[in-house]
Structure formats: structure tokens, C-alpha cells
Amino acid sequence: MSTEQLPVVVIGAGPAGLAAAAHLTGRGIEHLVLEAGDTAGAAVREWSHVRLFSTWGEVVDPAAEKLLAPTGWTRPDPATYPSGGDWAEHYLQPLADVLGDTVRTGVTVTGVSRAGRDRIVDADRESQPFVVHVTHADGREDCIRARAVIDASGTWTTPSPAGGSGLPALGEKAAxxxxxxxxxxxxxxxxxxxxxxxxxxxxxxxxxxxxxxxxxxxxxxxxxxxxxxxxxxxxxxxxxxxxxxxxxxxxxxxxxxxxxxxxxxxxxxxxxxxxxxxxxxxxxxxxxxxxxxxxxxxxxxxxxxxxxxGFRPDLSFLSEVRLRLDERLQAPVELAPLIDPNQHSCGTVYPHGHRELSHPEQGIYLVGMKSYGRAPTFLAMTGYEQVRSVVAAIAGDTEAADRVELTLPETGVCGGSGLFDTPDPQQAGxxxxxxxxxxxxxxxxxxxxxxxxxxxxxxxxx
The missing domain is CATH 3.50.50.60 (FAD/NAD(P)-binding domain)
Known part of the structure; x- marks a missing residue:
């Protein structure tokens, strides 16, 4: 079997992961969505009591809506604000249902590599498929071969600690x-x-x-x-x-x-x-x-x-693939200057896609919140634009992959987020x-x- 005949593996059935699956479906590309939780949108459901500050009109992916429309799904009022629970119940779960058995829950990804190649080996590397090791809820282990991997696993499971040094404060674990x-x-x-x-x-x-x-x-x-x-x-x-x-x-x-x-x-x-x-x-x-x-x-x-x-990405299961990450933000190096919180806020980050998200290991992409590493201020709309571009690139449609199809709202704090103890006078406006x-x-x-x-x-x- 050639690599092109293998599925694309999407890690995470959250908003970005399910949107990626919707775009892959639209292009007729076989795929699997692997979700560690026992249901789609598991992380979102954990903050179901909190209301988004983005409206329904800003948190529904166009490709997903196209899949949902024939099912009789009614889009909620685009001007209203959903809670996390609303988002999961009225959008994420119906979308997962439409995607059917391509979404597999209770499956935890434990490692990603190239078949027969650890990160050291150069020979014939790019022609080898990806191997994705997983553990099922019953403890069973498995290996899935893939033509490409889209990691939309987010950062929810790895919150940053209280310690100002980035390490847990002394006594934090005991408390x-x-x-x-x-x-x-x-x-x-x-x-x-x-x-x-x-x-x-x-x-x-x-x-x-x-x-x-x-x-x-x-x-x-x-x-x-x-x-x-x-x-x-x-x-x-x-x-x-x-x-x-x-x-x-x-x-x-x-x-x-x-x-x-x-x-x-x-x-x-x-x-x-x-x-x-x-x-x-x-x-x-x-x-x-x-x-x-x-x-x-x-x-x-x-x-x-x-x-x-804040949160930080879990990169442990990606240790055998060649990523190029910014040493500070742990975001792709081409993306990092665009999202540096010392310089940017939500609205001053221009839309980006497959080129900014690429790595030396061709065919693997970190998307959604995980793509931002430790940087905050990530918008759902940004994630949807990312996966649209990435899926187009996987499909070989470079023209569509390079096209910008998103305009972001501005935050009103356009001089940077001011991460330091001494505020920048220019940030006061x-x-x-x-x-x-x-x-x-x-x-x-x-x-x-x-x-x-x-x-x-x-x-x-x-």
C-alpha cells in the first residue's frame, strides 16, 4: 500500500480536530479522529458552565456547517453567546455524529514516528508512513499507519503551575x-x-x-x-x-x-x-x-x-518526529513571531496556515491551541482557518492552502499584552x-x- 492510500490521523476531537475532519471529508480524504476522552469535545465539556466571549457566528466552521446542514441541524442564533456545554451539545456532538465511526473515543495517542525510522535516521525517511501508537480505554495497544498527522490535541491537560519560574512552586504539589x-x-x-x-x-x-x-x-x-x-x-x-x-x-x-x-x-x-x-x-x-x-x-x-x-503543550508523544519549535513559546518557528505575547494580542495576529505550521518532518502539523505553544489569546476562528489551509495542503491544493479566508476582530489592546512587571507606557491606550x-x-x-x-x-x- 502506498502512503497516499493511508488515512490522515487527527489527534483530538475538539473544535479544531473535528473541523479538520470536516475539511478532510469535504475533500474525500480518508481519515481517523482519535480522542482520548470518552466523548467528542471532552475538554470543552469540562468547562461547560463557562460562556464563550465569541458568538455562535464565530465558532462554527463553514465546512462543518456544510456537513451538518443536510441532517436537519439548525444553526443557533449567530449573535448569541454559547456556553461550553452549548457548544459541545449543539455543535461538536452533532458534528461527531455526522462524521460517524471515523471519530474514535477512548483512544490515547502515546507516540508518533516514521515507520522503521527513529528521529535520527535520514535514509528514505520521507517515503515512510507515519506510525501512531495508541492505547485504548481497555488497555489494549495498537499501531495505526498514516499518510499525515494533524495534532489538534490542545493543551487542556497541561495547565501551567503557580510558580513564577514556570516550575511548580515549592509546596504546590503538597497543597x-x-x-x-x-x-x-x-x-x-x-x-x-x-x-x-x-x-x-x-x-x-x-x-x-x-x-x-x-x-x-x-x-x-x-x-x-x-x-x-x-x-x-x-x-x-x-x-x-x-x-x-x-x-x-x-x-x-x-x-x-x-x-x-x-x-x-x-x-x-x-x-x-x-x-x-x-x-x-x-x-x-x-x-x-x-x-x-x-x-x-x-x-x-x-x-x-x-x-x-495558562497552559502548555504536551510534546512527549512527539519525541520521535522532527519538529522545529520556538525555544520560548514551543510553537512552530514560523508562527512564533506572529503570536509572541510580548508583541501581539488576538487581533494583531494575522491569519496563517500550512506554511507557518510546517516542520522539517513533512506531513505533521500542530493546529489549534497546541500550535500556539505557551502563547495565549487563541481564537476559534484562527483554528478553523489553520485546518482549512492544512487540509488543502495535504490534498495538494497549494492555491487554496495559501489563500487567506479569514478576518479577525481586533482586541483593542494592540500594543502587546504586557507580560512584565513594569508596564509599558505605550500599552495604556x-x-x-x-x-x-x-x-x-x-x-x-x-x-x-x-x-x-x-x-x-x-x-x-x-
Missing amino acids: ADRITYRVPDLDRPAVRARYAGRRTAVIGSGASAFTALAQLAELAVAGDGAGTQALWVLRRGISGSTFGGGEADQLPARGALGLAAKAAVDDGHADAVTGFRTEAIERDGDGRLVLVAEDGRRLDAVDEVIVLT GGCCTPAPQLVPLGTTAAAGGSTEEAPAGGCCG
């Missing part, structure tokens, strides 16, 4: 019973009781942190939440860009989210501590947690810690003018930022 790395679902009684009336540290400065702060503020004024207090721990200072694009954001719900977080601070429901890079997490005599900074500062004890410092967003009721369905597969939501990941 795991009091730490979460996800936006909590305060609509669940057990989770609500965990935070109600308690002091919680929120570490992070992106949209997910905004969501947690706003939800804790709502809990503080609820009948069962008296005494709830948040401590917002930022590694940098507060500048004009801290709360996002605000009224200048072309994604109004994203701007409103930042304004809601600002209101939590202004109304006294959250205290902000800036320039604090966590080095250790200790327990006091009462079992509460004390955050200690690299500079020796110690914060008053808290009951819980919510760590929302806004970007492009749009109608002022209204504050969005948050509660259990917060208008939030996140990635397409992992962090709460389908707009940007914070």
Missing part, C-alpha cells in the same frame, strides 16, 4: 487539595460550598482569571456567600491593558469580561497584589495556605487557590473604536476567554 487549575463551577453545590465565605487567591491575569474574579464577586453578594473574598495575584503591574480591550474590544463580551473583573476590584470584592511571583506555597498552623514570593513577601493566609496561569460593551451577567455562565479546546472558552484563551 493540591486546596488548589484548582480551572475556573470553578459555582453552580454546583459542593463547589459553591468550597468557596463561599472563604478567602481565595486567584493567580493569573488573563480572561480565565477575570471570569473567576467576577464569579467570586457575585458569590460575595449572594445570600449564601457572605464573607467571600478574592485575592488577585498578578506577576506584573496594573496598566491600561490589564483588564483587556474594554470598550475598544471588537468582541464586546470579551471587553465586558475585563470590565466585570475591574468592577470586582473597585467594589472591594477582590484585593490586587502586583509584581508577585510565587516561589512557595506553605501551610500555616490552621492548615490554610500562605503564598510566598521570590522577593520574600508573604501574603495573608487563604483557604483556596485558583491557578489560571486602546485600539480600534467599537460600540461600548455592556456588562454581561456572569454567574454560572460567564462570558469568558479561552481556547478552542481547552481553557474556558472559544474566543481567546487567557
Whole structure:
């Protein structure tokens, strides 16, 4: 059998992975989608309580919609904002159903290589098919041969730690019973009781942190939440860009989210501590947690810690293929300068495709949130454009692969995201003018930022 007769393997049945499958179907290319979870969109379902700040009109892939239309599927109102649960139930699952048995759940990819060639061997390498090793839910191991591999596995399973050095803070693992790395679902009684009336540290400065702060503020004024207090721990200072694009954001719900977080601070429901890079997490005599900074500062004890410092890619199962990744972001080297958070935000990254996503190992692509490595602010629309281009390239349609078919909304923070302790004065301004967003009721369905597969939501990941 020639390599061209083998299927394309797509890793991950999230938004980007299923969109890739839709494009492969449209071009008549055999494929398999391998999902480690027990259902399509498994990662999205884990933040089903969080509302996206992108509308339905921005989170449905055109090729997927074309597949769904003949089934009687009705596209939700394009101007409304779905929750993660809505996205999974009303789009991802119906799409997986249409794709049928090409989507296989409970299958974990454990390794990708070339047949008979480890990463050292050059001889006849490009003519060999890919081999994809998998483990099934029942423990059975298997090997699948593929003509190409599209890794859309995301970063949801590998959240970044609390430590300011990029390593877990000293004592972080020992305090795991009091730490979460996800936006909590305060609509669940057990989770609500965990935070109600308690002091919680929120570490992070992106949209997910905004969501947690706003939800804790709502809990503080609820009948069962008296005494709830948040401590917002930022590694940098507060500048004009801290709360996002605000009224200048072309994604109004994203701007409103930042304004809601600002209101939590202004109304006294959250205290902000800036320039604090966590080095250790200790327990006091009462079992509460004390955050200690690299500079020796110690914060008053808290009951819980919510760590929302971003995500990072799991590259362990790709160790035998030749990837060219940026040494800082762990993103493809041609893409990295375009998404560097020191320079760019969501709207200042222009659409990109197969050329920026290519590697020395021809035929393998990292797409979706995983393609951004450690960079935040990934849009679902960006992922859809990526897979459209990549699938066209696999099909040999270079003209379509090189064509740009996407215009991104601007974030309103066009001078970079300001990752450093000392804010850049040029970042204090806004970007492009749009109608002022209204504050969005948050509660259990917060208008939030996140990635397409992992962090709460389908707009940007914070």
C-alpha cells in the first residue's frame, strides 16, 4: 500500500480536530479522529458552565456547517453567546455524529514516528508512513499507519503551575487539595460550598482569571456567600491593558469580561497584589495556605487557590518526529513571531496556515491551541482557518492552502499584552473604536476567554 492510500490521523476531537475532519471529508480524504476522552469535545465539556466571549457566528466552521446542514441541524442564533456545554451539545456532538465511526473515543495517542525510522535516521525517511501508537480505554495497544498527522490535541491537560519560574512552586504539589487549575463551577453545590465565605487567591491575569474574579464577586453578594473574598495575584503591574480591550474590544463580551473583573476590584470584592511571583506555597498552623514570593513577601493566609496561569503543550508523544519549535513559546518557528505575547494580542495576529505550521518532518502539523505553544489569546476562528489551509495542503491544493479566508476582530489592546512587571507606557491606550460593551451577567455562565479546546472558552484563551 502506498502512503497516499493511508488515512490522515487527527489527534483530538475538539473544535479544531473535528473541523479538520470536516475539511478532510469535504475533500474525500480518508481519515481517523482519535480522542482520548470518552466523548467528542471532552475538554470543552469540562468547562461547560463557562460562556464563550465569541458568538455562535464565530465558532462554527463553514465546512462543518456544510456537513451538518443536510441532517436537519439548525444553526443557533449567530449573535448569541454559547456556553461550553452549548457548544459541545449543539455543535461538536452533532458534528461527531455526522462524521460517524471515523471519530474514535477512548483512544490515547502515546507516540508518533516514521515507520522503521527513529528521529535520527535520514535514509528514505520521507517515503515512510507515519506510525501512531495508541492505547485504548481497555488497555489494549495498537499501531495505526498514516499518510499525515494533524495534532489538534490542545493543551487542556497541561495547565501551567503557580510558580513564577514556570516550575511548580515549592509546596504546590503538597497543597493540591486546596488548589484548582480551572475556573470553578459555582453552580454546583459542593463547589459553591468550597468557596463561599472563604478567602481565595486567584493567580493569573488573563480572561480565565477575570471570569473567576467576577464569579467570586457575585458569590460575595449572594445570600449564601457572605464573607467571600478574592485575592488577585498578578506577576506584573496594573496598566491600561490589564483588564483587556474594554470598550475598544471588537468582541464586546470579551471587553465586558475585563470590565466585570475591574468592577470586582473597585467594589472591594477582590484585593490586587502586583509584581508577585510565587516561589512557595506553605501551610500555616490552621492548615490554610500562605503564598510566598521570590522577593520574600508573604501574603495573608487563604483557604483556596485558583491557578489560571495558562497552559502548555504536551510534546512527549512527539519525541520521535522532527519538529522545529520556538525555544520560548514551543510553537512552530514560523508562527512564533506572529503570536509572541510580548508583541501581539488576538487581533494583531494575522491569519496563517500550512506554511507557518510546517516542520522539517513533512506531513505533521500542530493546529489549534497546541500550535500556539505557551502563547495565549487563541481564537476559534484562527483554528478553523489553520485546518482549512492544512487540509488543502495535504490534498495538494497549494492555491487554496495559501489563500487567506479569514478576518479577525481586533482586541483593542494592540500594543502587546504586557507580560512584565513594569508596564509599558505605550500599552495604556486602546485600539480600534467599537460600540461600548455592556456588562454581561456572569454567574454560572460567564462570558469568558479561552481556547478552542481547552481553557474556558472559544474566543481567546487567557
